[in-house]
Amino acid sequence: HAARHAQAAHIVVVLDHKDQNQVELRISDDGEGFDPDHVDRSQHLGLQCIETRVKNVNGSFNIHSTLGEGTLVTVKVPLQATVTDYAPLQLERIT
Secondary structure: HHHHHHOOOOOOEEEEEEEEEEEEEEEEEOOOOOOHHHHHHHHOOOHHHHHHHHHOOEEEEEEEEOOOEEEEEEEEEOOOOOOOEEEEEEEOOOO
């Protein structure tokens, strides 16, 4: 979607195991960017869907974007996620 909507030439996806209790997903692109404070998320179902799923597993979701400079989406999810609502994505620690 980033290539189509943001007209990005490059997209970088990094999944990092920051510590024993959390994973972090960073997705960045060099697209045209946007102002996250002035986006109607109800019109952008992809962002809304990601944010809802992340919050359902007690994670955090952040968007940093600047016009003309691209976008960085950061998702942090605890490995021992507690589901607060229906969430098809559940992460758990494998020992």
